[in-house]
Amino acid sequence: xxxxxxxxxxxxxxxxxxxxxxxxxxxxxxxxxxxxxxxxxxxxxxxxxxxxxxxxxxxxxxxxxxxxxxxxxxxxxxxxxxxxxxxxxxxxxxxxxxxxxxxxxxxxxxxxxxxxxxxxxxxxxxxxxxxxxxxxxxxxxxxxxxxxxxx
Amino acid sequence: xxxxxxxxxxxxxxxxxxxxxxxxxxxxxxxxxxxxxxxxxxxxxxxxxxxxxxxxxxxxxxxxxxxxxxxxxxxxxxxxxxxxxxxxxxxxxxxxxxxxx
Numbered sequence: 219x220x221x222x223x224x225x226x227x228x229x230x231x232x233x234x235x236x237x238x239x240x241x242x243x244x245x246x247x248x249x250x251x252x253x254x255x256x257x258x259x260x261x262x263x264x265x266x267x268x269x270x271x272x273x274x275x276x277x278x279x280x281x282x283x284x285x286x287x288x289x290x291x292x293x294x295x296x297x298x299x300x301x302x303x304x305x306x307x308x309x310x311x312x313x314x315x316x317x318x319x320x321x322x323x324x325x326x327x328x329x330x331x332x333x334x335x336x337x338x339x340x341x342x343x344x345x346x347x348x349x350x351x352x353x354x355x356x357x358x359x360x361x362x363x364x365x366x367x368x369x
Numbered sequence: 370x371x372x373x374x375x376x377x378x379x380x381x382x383x384x385x386x387x388x389x390x391x392x393x394x395x396x397x398x399x400x401x402x403x404x405x406x407x408x409x410x411x412x413x414x415x416x417x418x419x420x421x422x423x424x425x426x427x428x429x430x431x432x433x434x435x436x437x438x439x440x441x442x443x444x445x446x447x448x449x450x451x452x453x454x455x456x457x458x459x460x461x462x463x464x465x466x467x468x469x470x
Contacts, residue, residue: 324393328456
């Protein structure tokens, strides 16, 4: 797969960066001329993945969340949301609807379900003590011929 | 953000802006305070002013549903759009809270 554009962001795992992260990704993919629906799908999925990192990755102290987004000329978008936090012990279990760690706040446990429903594919790589990467895939159909030229 | 009105039919709260994890914490405190102060039996959440919502909104509403049920009351949501419906349907939320147009 040849990507024609990419961007990377690194920011501390703070709740006030959730809005920034999803807006940055939605701004980045605008040249693909996605539908409002597709744009909202990506925004929501990024918000879920970034929130998971912020809530779960660094229970003691602080750490960084890394975003890496890229797209191909024909509209395939891939977004990696990574942390170097505590990792997920059982990824399959964590992906189940309504699964929560039951810590502190009210979480619905629907984060992965939402990502899976709004994106074409979600791949999770995680190792306890090393961190987690959530890779989100989505193909958007351009609304017209406004496919970006190769950079 | 929110604004509210105490009506005969219950506590009507209008949520505005973006409902994500960072906003949910403050909204939860505000809503719980209003529920406790007004002792309303019905919480009516007007969602028409929301420009974004993720699964944090599901958590917030399920939490308020549990609180209202504990107090012998109930929750209804008003003016949910198609995207919000999709989120709520994933979680089976409309089995717990009433959906009003």
